[in-house]
Amino acid sequence: MLELAILGFLYEAPLHGYVLRRHIAALTGHVKPVAESTLYPAIKRLEKAGLLVRATEPGAVAAPRHVLRLTEEGRRELRRRLAEPAQREITDENQWFVLLAFLRHLEDPGAQAAVLRRRLAFLEEPTSFFYDGDRPIGAEEADDPFRQGILTIARATSRAELAWLRDTLASLGDVGR
Amino acid sequence: MLELAILGFLYEAPLHGYVLRRHIAALTGHVKPVAESTLYPAIKRLEKAGLLVRATEPGAVAAPRHVLRLTEEGRRELRRRLAEPAQREITDENQWFVLLAFLRHLEDPGAQAAVLRRRLAFLEEPTSFFYDGDRPIGAEEADDPFRQGILTIARATSRAELAWLRDTLASLGDVGR
DNA sequence: ACGCTATACATCGGCCACGATGTATAATCC
């Protein structure tokens, strides 16, 4: 997820680590703060994999900056990760949001629609959080207000996202199944 | 998060690993499947910490079962973790939902309300996913439909949860700030 | 007869994330 965010932001413009960090903090930081000690090793991994290169520039106000720029391979890799996301990136809202943030970099509307359809299929599967044996328990019959809350909130989110997905798929010219 | 789920389910009744796993899968599995190779080491950690004990029973249909039962210390630890959640458990919806699922085990409504108030404070903070410099970018002006979607969905979720939080706080007899 | 699925546990290696800590400089606040 972190690597996807790095590739996504650098796809738009070369950045140095510090600015990159602030972008990532804005995108996911309120939910899951990104530690510097996670970001810098991640940058190193991507560099080692040949997906980005560093150029050292004298620092504007402090230490010298390492300006990070995606290689052509890095640009291909971002598009690949966007087009073929892992199932976790479809199901986990945190990861899904990161993917959505950069989905515009897939130039083919059909490929974009295909990704949205995977999310749609996931949301259309019936899922409950609690079961009585095999029978799913609805929000009305949950035995405490907190579990009711989970079901209520999840349902509201799901409804909003389904509406948005269907609208967006339609405007992408997707003909449905 | 996993440990909290284990403690939470065992607080209600002793279970063996396999059933515990199915409960956890129902609670969080559609978003983030729980691997057996994560569950069993987690159980071991909790056992080593003195929070639960195992009793081996002959297996009903297969291998012998290890029935897991919380110790008094384990029960105290669950209540402590519920009453004093880490900030991540407040901000990350996945973790927050697990916490909510077991909040009923805090017997004091005041303590329950205090936890909900922390989530309320978090949701009331203004947060945007994207910035133009320091200025947050709203859903209307986001430059692509996918980023618009993120903002739209997040807003819908937030609105639903805020309504539920205020209702529930009121019914817990919370007088507000 | 054979394979598949469910029950029921367990280990191992690798990767990744995080907190703590370190090293500088420059600006701002009190």
Added chain:
DNA sequence: GGATTATACATCGTGGCCGATGTATAGCGT
């Protein structure tokens, strides 16, 4: 004048999570 904050990088150790793999037994379909 001293402390704090922001900029800008980096390492290290701990520990969690995961995929792959292993070991059994029992039932069910074909």
